[in-house]
Amino acid sequence: TPPERIRNFCIIAHIDHGKSTLADRMLQITGAVADRDMRAQYLDRMDIERERGITIKSQAVRMPWEQDGHAFALNMIDTPGHVDFTYEVSRSLAACEGAILLVDAAQGIEAQTLANLYLALENDLTIIPVLNKIDLPAADPERFAKELADLIGGSPDDVLRVSGKTGEGVEELLDRLVAEIPAPKGDADAPARAMIFDSVYDAYRGVVTYVRMIDGTLSPRERIQMMSTRATHDLLEIGVSSPEPVPSKGLGVGEVGYLITGVKDVRQSKVGDTVTGARTPATQALAGYVDPKPMVYSGLYPIDASDYPDLREALDKLKLSDASLAYEPETSVALGFGFRCGFLGLLHLEIITERLEREFGLDLITTAPSVIYEVTTETNETIVVTNPSEYPDGKINGVTEPIVKASILAPKDYVGTIMDLCQTRRGTLLGMDYLSEQRVELKYTMPLGEIVFDFFDQLKSRTQGYASLDYEPAGRQEADLVKVDILLQGDRVDAFSAIVHREKAYAYGTTMTERLRKLIPRQQFEVPIQAAIGARIIARENIRAIRKDVLAKCYGGDITRKRKLLEKQKEGKKRMKMVGRVEVPQNAFIAALSGD
Ligand code: GTP
Secondary structure, three states: OOHHHEEEEEEEEOOOOOHHHHHHHHHHHOOOOOHHHOOOOOOOOOHHHHHHOOOOOOOEEEEEEEEOOEEEEEEEEOOOOOHHHHHHHHHHHHOOOEEEEEEEOOOOOOHHHHHHHHHHHHOOOEEEEEEEOOOOOOOOHHHHHHHHHHHHOOOHHHOEEOOOOOOOOHHHHHHHHHHHOOOOOOOOOOOOEEEEEEEEEEOOOEEEEEEEEEEOOEOOOOEEEEOOOOOEEEOOEEEEEOOOEEEOOOEOOOOEEEEEOOOOOHHHOOOOOEEEEOOOOOOOOOOOOOOOOOOEEEEEEEOOHHHHHHHHHHHHHHHHHOOOOEEEEEEEOOOEEEEEEEEOOHHHHHHHHHHHHHHOOOOEEEOOOEOOEEEEEOOOOEEEEOOHHHOOOOOEEEEEEEEEEEEEEEEHHHHHHHHHHHHHOOOEEEEEEEOOOOEEEEEEEEEHHHHHOOHHHHHHHHOOOOOEEEEEEEEEEEOOEEEEEEEEOOEEOHHHOEEEEHHHHHHHHHHHHHHHHHHOOOOOOOEEEEEEEOOEEEEEEEEOOOOHHHHHHOOOOOHHHHHHHHHHOOOOOOOEEEEOOEEEEHHHHHHHHHOO
16 A cells, blocks of 8 residues: 555543444444454453453554545554553554544543643644543533643544444544544655564464554565664564454555564564664664663562462563563562562553463462662662562661652542642642643652552542543652561561651551451460561560460451452462461461552
């Protein structure tokens, strides 16, 4: 297809605003998918995506559309909506000339929509504002059309109104895409340059790499080169997804398609990298390649120690499809052998642990998430700490923590409670904008460490679910942080060490010691549970020694917690760990770490 007949676009939408449903409808209306083959959320391939209704990996699909007797190819590039995957979003946007800004007509704009809209504007994309779900009785298109128009300029009348569910307005939207989005530009005679915007591991075909051609052409069987590593591979297949893979005779300027080279590891075909021909390689890579860096670390331990080799194998397998997952072996006195894993963010952590449990049948303990601390020791060495138990014990010269710029969108009635929450999380207010009469955007800088610690849950519960959150890294800051250790009869339990702000150390200490007192059964002797900063004890509880007649009640804890423990623990496997002389049921560790 010649570039003037190609339109490349993506859909920017908040979770649940109906991106997948609209995509389904477009596939159907353009005839890309025959009605009999249609199933809901056609493009979401991972089971976990379909079940949770979230899009994790971006996908591209080509749809035919005719206008004024001309045949056009519309390439829709799907983008993940969540903050953890901002880098993938930015690559997908860079592959497009236009974006549909899709907003639920009953909800209005949310924080992630806004963040992605700004990314799209930075990439100079043409924005087509669309209100979705106009079939809903609660839809208020007048109000939100104005909100959208105020945000991106233009008149509320330019805001399209569609329903992904009924199909209303979707044909008009397809026409608008052709009319308004610029055709791709590139140099057809230059050496080939294609940007990788997604790389997916497929058990049968190896790594499938999705690219957007910028200059030149790539043909089947040619040898290609990855510009960041200079590694070369033979092209086994090249084609387009429409939406099933269809091999083609090559890809030219502006086209979007896939490459298969037989490599087995996505790290050899990284998002953001430039593909060129090995025979006449381009000299200059396309801008913007960065290695995504883990932001959040957590220890993953098998509940059953004999599952350790399986856990290693499962992580190796996941790594094939997820270049941003990092892990290395780690041991814990309390939890045994496991892995310290690095994630892009909390959702990424959740997805990986869920996949490990679901797809690989592993039962896991996850330690409290930690960010990256940089500690300057007394001798002015810098130590990078991702596991609180490795925090240096002696005197230090200083420590820095990562901070983020957070944007929170909510109805104005919740401003007070949000400010209150951000205050307790050491946030600094940067500004406040009214998007409309009812809705406000609050901007804060905040330590990432405070966000990974159940901030989102708190925000949701204080605002009845109405607030949305987005954040981006904003460097590091010095902070007055201390490590709080938890001791059982004088022995440190590594899994419970935490790095917290000095003012919160006492609260953490008392919560953990109380929790453990309820969870650990009585022993033959008295067991002190202490919280300490260095050698200084800041909180203490006692588990009294057993008297013979109370043996039956020795598993303390309230009934809901107990039930939860039982669920986690398989029948007949009541494992005990020794911490010094103290016998601790492993499920007590799990419960104490999961908190509530
Ligand atoms: P993520 O993949 O999580 O980003 O969500 P999404 O934006 O793709 O949303 P999805 O298409 O899964 O739709 C979310 C919910 O809204 C689903 O329950 C849909 O059935 C519903 N929905 C989507 N479009 C419409 C619409 O036009 N009208 C109505 N009434 N409901 C819709």
